[in-house]
Amino acid sequence: MPADLPATADVAIIGAGPAGLAAAVRLRERGIGHVVVLDREAEPGGIPRHCGHYPYGVREYGRLMKGPAYARRNVEAARRAGVAIFPRTTVVRLDAGPLLTVSRDDGVSQIAAGRVLLSTGVREATRAQRLIGGTKPGGVLSTGALQGLVYLEGLRPFERPVVLGTELVAFSALMTCGHLGIRPVAMIEPGAATTARWPAGLYPRLRGIPLLLGTRIEEIVGRERVEAVVVRGPDGARRTIGTDGVIVSGGFRPEATLLDASHLVRDPRTGGPEVDQFGRCSDPAFFAAGNMLHPVETAGWCWREGRAVADAIADSLAGLLPARDAVVRLETSGDMLKYVLPQVLVPDRRAAPLGRLQLRLSRPAHGTLTLRQGTDARALARIDSRPERRITVPLDRLPPLVSGQAQLALQDGPR
Numbered sequence: 001m002p003a004d005l006p007a008t009a010d011v012a013i014i015g016a017g018p019a020g021l022a023a024a025v026r027l028r029e030r031g032i033g034h035v036v037v038l039d040r041e042a043e044p045g046g047i048p049r050h051c052g053h054y055p056y057g058v059r060e061y062g063r064l065m066k067g068p069a070y071a072r073r074n075v076e077a078a079r080r081a082g083v084a085i086f087p088r089t090t091v092v093r094l095d096a097g098p099l100l101t102v103s104r105d106d107g108v109s110q111i112a113a114g115r116v117l118l119s120t121g122v123r124e125a126t127r128a129q130r131l132i133g134g135t136k137p138g139g140v141l142s143t144g145a146l147q148g149l150v151y152l153e154g155l156r157p158f159e160r161p162v163v164l165g166t167e168l169v170a171f172s173a174l175m176t177c178g179h180l181g182i183r184p185v186a187m188i189e190p191g192a193a194t195t196a197r198w199p200a201g202l203y204p205r206l207r208g209i210p211l212l213l214g215t216r217i218e219e220i221v222g223r224e225r226v227e228a229v230v231v232r233g234p235d236g237a238r239r240t241i242g243t244d245g246v247i248v249s250g251g252f253r254p255e256a257t258l259l260d261a262s263h264l265v266r267d268p269r270t271g272g273p274e275v276d277q278f279g280r281c282s283d284p285a286f287f288a289a290g291n292m293l294h295p296v297e298t299a300g301w302c303w304r305e306g307r308a309v310a311d312a313i314a315d316s317l318a319g320l321l322p323a324r325d326a327v328v329r330l331e332t333s334g335d336m337l338k339y340v341l342p343q344v345l346v347p348d349r350r351a352a353p354l355g356r357l358q359l360r361l362s363r364p365a366h367g368t369l370t371l372r373q374g375t376d377a378r379a380l381a382r383i384d385s386r387p388e389r390r391i392t393v394p395l396d397r398l399p400p401l402v403s404g405q406a407q408l409a410l411q412d413g414p415r
């Protein structure tokens with residue numbers, strides 16, 4: 001057993017990002033005695049540690065902050081609240097109990113916890129997963145890798161890259177470039193409009209960066225380093241753009257490797273654990289919050305969700321949560337709905353941390369979202385959205401449901 005690691009905890013939290021740290025503080029506020037947070041990185045704080053740009057923290061702390069200051073603030077708040085944070089501590093296995101197997105430089109050990117919160121965030125798709133052809137030169141980076149080089153190692157990986165993607169995190173990449181005076185030569189989006197909501201699309205224009213919509217990167221050219229990309233535009237024409245780097249953004253999946261060998265049910269649509277409206281997993285001693293549930297949301301959203309799920313954990317320890325049996329399982333039908341969260345509903349009308357259905361589309365679509373159980377069908381909302389954008393429907397808009405399955409579908413309709 002490594003010297004300082006406890007063998008037991010009331011609640012063990014895996015992941016010291018905004019969701020895990022906010023949950024830890026809330027658990028202490030709720031009077032939970034021994035709360036530990038474990039993180040594999042050398043420093044706690046999660047992704048905001050390497051997002052050296054605004055805007056973070058306004059709703060949480062009433063102050064506009066850059067990512068690293070926000071991460072520090074979350075860590076300080078947890079330490080002040082009496083939370084024990086263990087960096088360089090990787091959880092390698094989850095077992096019923098709950099029992100965590102933990103690996104550190106000084107050995108492998110186990111922690112038995114009353115409850116476990118999974119808040120391990122997301123990872124980005126690699127270039128190979130995005131099926132971009134061509135040579136394999138240096139200078140092709142995900143946003144996370146870029147931010148690690150720029151903010152944590154002070155490096156300047158390129159001067160005039162292209163950015164592939166226009167979801168929220170692609171704009172984080174643009175801001176990272178701006179921080180060092182790196183000037184992207186284009187922002188490239190295969191879809192007909194930017195994925196992030198207006199006014200995000202104004203940002204590249206204000207910085208004089210061409211926004212190429214309806215355009216795909218077909219090939220990356222270069223031997224040692226990236227020299228150019230070959231793109232196909234909306235008119236079908238191919239052209240070559242000279243560049244010295246490619247930032248590949250988007251294609252997020254939950255960092256859910258831990259689920260693979262665990263007993264917890266995984267949702268194939270989100271890639272994260274299947275949870276009910278209390279953030280509770282298929283084993284009700286495990287909970288989840290933050291981006292591992294829903295690739296990908298903002299830091300503020302994950303922070304608030306962490307706090308809210310912490311309330312459910314405290315209620316669970318006090319025996320106040322309804323049993324997770326006789327559940328309604330939400331299925332999606334058709335190919336337009338990419339995922340829905342929570343995937344499981346306990347028939348209980350009390351306020352819950354995941355008190356809204358959260359949905360994402362797999363392609364741009366508009367129409368009516370309907371919920372069907374047996375022969376009853378109810379229109380829930382009109383939807384007109386693009387993929388990767390947040391869509392929510394309050395749970396109290398749902399009709400009473402009986403245990404079993406219910407189908408969500410998006411029926412195409414006029415705008």
Ligand SMILES: Cc1cc2nc3c(=O)[nH]c(=O)nc-3n(C[C@H](O)[C@H](O)[C@H](O)COP(=O)(O)OP(=O)(O)OC[C@H]3O[C@@H](n4cnc5c(N)ncnc54)[C@H](O)[C@@H]3O)c2cc1C
Nearest residue numbers: 015017018019040046047091120121144172290291298299
């Ligand atoms: C590259 C990138 C840039 C982003 N930029 C922005 C932005 O500018 N603004 C914004 O609002 N949002 C941004 N986001 C979204 C971002 O994910 C959220 O801001 C927020 O950090 C999510 O919080 P979280 O607590 O869910 O996860 P994270 O912040 O990702 O924290 C998860 C933590 O879990 C740890 N962990 C994972 N697995 C294990 C394990 N097995 N054992 C121990 N520890 C583990 C990780 O080390 C990490 O510290 C960005 C996301 C990415 C990927």
